[in-house]
Amino acid sequence: MKTDFSNAQRAEVLTQALPYIKQYVGKTVVVKYGGNAMVNEQLKQQVMEDIVLLWLIGVKVVLVHGGGPEISELMGRLGKEAQFVDGLRVTDKETVDIVQMVLAGKVNKTLVNLLEMNGGHAMGISGIDGRLIEADVKDARLGYVGEITRVNIDPVNDLLEKGYIPVISTVACDEQGNTYNINGDTAAAFVAGALGAERLIMMTDIAGVLADKDDPATLIPSLTIAQAAELKQSGVIAGGMIPKVECCVDAIKHGVKNVVIMDGRVPHSILMELLTDEGAGTMVTK
Secondary structure, eight states: OOOSOOHHHHHHHHHHHHHHHHHHTTOEEEEEEOTHHHHSHHHHHHHHHHHHHHHHTTOEEEEEEOOHHHHHHHHHHTTOOOOEETTEEOBOHHHHHHHHIIIIIIIHHHHHHHHHHTTOOEEEEETTGGGOEEEEESOGGGBSBEEEEEEOOHHHHHHHHTTOEEEEEOEEEOTTOOEEEOOHHHHHHHHHHHHTOSEEEEEESSSSOBSSTTOGGGBOOEEEHHHHHHHHHHTSSOTTHHHHHHHHHHHHHTTOSEEEEEETTSTTHHHHHHHSSSOOSEEEEO
């Protein structure tokens, strides 16, 4: 493929990335991945390339993924209608089996395979493995939707120490052996906090937090926890953005240095965020 880039320009791009590479080498970055960026195969490939590139330069990358569209698709094929309460999937016993099958099986292993095909070393685990994520019933109306009670981060640290990219599917368990469906953003916040991650990247399907939800040009590039609370009170942060921002705040309270909400539909948005002056999305800080 012919490009207009000269070798000198390529070298210049790499040298401009050098200070950012120094900042992140040896540090842990957690990427929460799902939604539209996961459904589009070309974007999925680019996300995997970004993660492998970061891993190759010495960043410890942990991938936490959802898979809502795939769960709904399989439910439809099995003649089961998806129901939601306050944005969370109502999960009866049959549905939680489907969730486990899709997330810990198909989606998880597909992502592991893609990372390996792009030159990375990845290992897929679920929140059940090593009792990584323990949970309890969040709301009786939702069935087997879990509220996280504990994170046992040792299995993830073991994989990082062995040089793997851990790929985590967001199902959990309790002491009685019940399986729970866990909100992906919440799981990513808890995992990133337990790891003391340098950054949590929340990939979504909008540009970030917008002052005017209908105008992408009104992107708010950075927010403190206090400013986020004010914007929530004034109604600027509303609807589906509320739980995302709450997860960002939780992650910071659990020990993550900063969190970025960004548009996963933009090609190579992870590299733009971490390795360029421009960045991408809205950064939430303490």
